[in-house]
Amino acid sequence: MKDVIFLTGGARSGKSAFALDCAARYGRKAFLATAEAFDEEMARRIRKHREERGASFVTIEEPLDIDRALLKLPPDIDVVVLDCLTVWLGNLMHRVGREREIGDRIERFLGVLCKPPVNMIVVTNEVGMGIVPENAMARDFRDMAGSLNRKAAAVSTEAWLLCSGLPLRLK
Amino acid sequence: MKDVIFLTGGARSGKSAFALDCAARYGRKAFLATAEAFDEEMARRIRKHREERGASFVTIEEPLDIDRALLKLPPDIDVVVLDCLTVWLGNLMHRVGREREIGDRIERFLGVLCKPPVNMIVVTNEVGMGIVPENAMARDFRDMAGSLNRKAAAVSTEAWLLCSGLPLRLK
Amino acid sequence: MKDVIFLTGGARSGKSAFALDCAARYGRKAFLATAEAFDEEMARRIRKHREERGASFVTIEEPLDIDRALLKLPPDIDVVVLDCLTVWLGNLMHRVGREREIGDRIERFLGVLCKPPVNMIVVTNEVGMGIVPENAMARDFRDMAGSLNRKAAAVSTEAWLLCSGLPLRLK
Numbered sequence: 328m329k330d331v332i333f334l335t336g337g338a339r340s341g342k343s344a345f346a347l348d349c350a351a352r353y354g355r356k357a358f359l360a361t362a363e364a365f366d367e368e369m370a371r372r373i374r375k376h377r378e379e380r381g382a383s384f385v386t387i388e389e390p391l392d393i394d395r396a397l398l399k400l401p402p403d404i405d406v407v408v409l410d411c412l413t414v415w416l417g418n419l420m421h422r423v424g425r426e427r428e429i430g431d432r433i434e435r436f437l438g439v440l441c442k443p444p445v446n447m448i449v450v451t452n453e454v455g456m457g458i459v460p461e462n463a464m465a466r467d468f469r470d471m472a473g474s475l476n477r478k479a480a481a482v483s484t485e486a487w488l489l490c491s492g493l494p495l496r497l498k
Numbered sequence: 499m500k501d502v503i504f505l506t507g508g509a510r511s512g513k514s515a516f517a518l519d520c521a522a523r524y525g526r527k528a529f530l531a532t533a534e535a536f537d538e539e540m541a542r543r544i545r546k547h548r549e550e551r552g553a554s555f556v557t558i559e560e561p562l563d564i565d566r567a568l569l570k571l572p573p574d575i576d577v578v579v580l581d582c583l584t585v586w587l588g589n590l591m592h593r594v595g596r597e598r599e600i601g602d603r604i605e606r607f608l609g610v611l612c613k614p615p616v617n618m619i620v621v622t623n624e625v626g627m628g629i630v631p632e633n634a635m636a637r638d639f640r641d642m643a644g645s646l647n648r649k650a651a652a653v654s655t656e657a658w659l660l661c662s663g664l665p666l667r668l669k
Numbered sequence: 670m671k672d673v674i675f676l677t678g679g680a681r682s683g684k685s686a687f688a689l690d691c692a693a694r695y696g697r698k699a700f701l702a703t704a705e706a707f708d709e710e711m712a713r714r715i716r717k718h719r720e721e722r723g724a725s726f727v728t729i730e731e732p733l734d735i736d737r738a739l740l741k742l743p744p745d746i747d748v749v750v751l752d753c754l755t756v757w758l759g760n761l762m763h764r765v766g767r768e769r770e771i772g773d774r775i776e777r778f779l780g781v782l783c784k785p786p787v788n789m790i791v792v793t794n795e796v797g798m799g800i801v802p803e804n805a806m807a808r809d810f811r812d813m814a815g816s817l818n819r820k821a822a823a824v825s826t827e828a829w830l831l832c833s834g835l836p837l838r839l840k
Binding site for chain 1: 509510625629633666
């Protein structure tokens with residue numbers, strides 16, 4: 328039986344640092360990054376994070392096909408940190424667009440989460456506790472992120488909300 | 499002594515589903531919906547939710563006079579789910595407008611909450627954990643929703659924060 | 670050993686009221702307010718809050734140099750309520766501007782927090798649980814507030830999240 332540790336929280340709430348702490352309990356580690364470097368600043372941040380993780384992590388960058396990336400991990404990996412679901416959802420909305428295909432991809436991902444190939448630490452963002460956005464696309468994103476988080480949390484074995492760097496146990 | 503169960507959380511955080519779970523502890527049920535169908539999509543969503551609740555709920559739609567609706571429930575009702583306070587507050591701001599009358603209506607509602615005619619499950623939204631909105635009306639709404647939630651939670655007998663579908667006990 | 674009690678939460682979530690409750694455990698009290706009155710409405714609110722605190726608090730208004738204000742408190746003070754960090758950060762961004770100097774000031778404040786001259790109750794706002802703001806300055810503010818909150822919470826002896834007026838223990 329594999330662990331699925333679900334971590335949510337607001338911007339800069341310490342989710343990624345807590346994810347690395349959780350990963351330290353396991354053996355050989357992979358980091359599945361969904362963010363893409365659109366500009367030099369972003370590229371610098373991605374490089375910096377990779378250096379912080381150090382040689383103990385294999386890094387895989389995959390903005391869209393995360394279910395496939397999870398099923399094709401190197402065979403000796405014990406735990407994967409997936410960082411993060413909301414960036415992945417944003418990528419799907421910008422690059423796939425069609426609601427039905429986004430839904431299918433989310434279902435495939437949740438299918439992997441139900442039968443995880445390795446221990447998983449899934450990082451996401453809480454985006455639904457502000458005022459309703461005026462922008463219709465932002466409203467759709469907020470609704471879809473809320474649903475995705477709920478479904479992923481439901482199949483996790485452990486769940487935490489990070490707040491000011493401090494973890495609150497949800498499950 | 500009646501129960502007043504207060505449920506808050508972000509968008510799509512599982513509040514309504516948790517409210518229905520809580521309602522299952524009781525006998526004959528009513529659902530007091532504050533949302534109005536402004537367009538076909540909204541009408542479809544309202545119909546869908548009503549079907550999901552099934553025949554076990556009497557549904558009452560009341561966008562403004564919720565205190566009166568609560569006092570005029572059918573006599574055999576054991577629990578009412580009020581869904582939700584922030585939509586009601588939005589209705590008051592758009593359709594009543596005058597700050598003093600909104601304040602009076604909120605006081606009347608809180609009066610009912612202090613002496614509930616039946617067991618109550620009160621659903622609301624957390625809207626104050628994002629950046630300060632640029633729009634002045636959104637700022638007012640956010641402040642008023644925060645105050646209303648605080649006062650309603652203060653007189654509740656039980657309170658929960660939903661996060662990614664998982665409940666955190668507040669009280 | 671002094672106490673450092675960290676309080677976060679959304680708009681109108683009851684943080685300031687909880688801060689005053691916490692302060693009641695201590696002897697002679699100071700209130701360090703970072704908000705400035707830009708208009709008559711704001712001036713009225715500040716006066717009202719000061720009256721609510723009553724004569725039991727010495728009030729100090731300091732929008733920028735809070736580290737210096739903390740080190741220059743009257744000698745008989747037992748506890749200071751600092752209200753609040755996010756308003757202070759907003760003041761720094763508007764009036765200091767240069768990122769490096771803001772960073773230096775934050776480091777000086779965190780230095781005081783690590784060796785507090787009196788017991789401290791530090792109020793801040795959770796601003797990172799909504800949708801990513803479209804405005805670049807709002808995004809920067811959100812990121813900086815998240816980092817500041819995380820660092821301040823890390824050196825606190827006790828931490829709470831307020832939600833609908835109800836406290837959740839973080840630490």
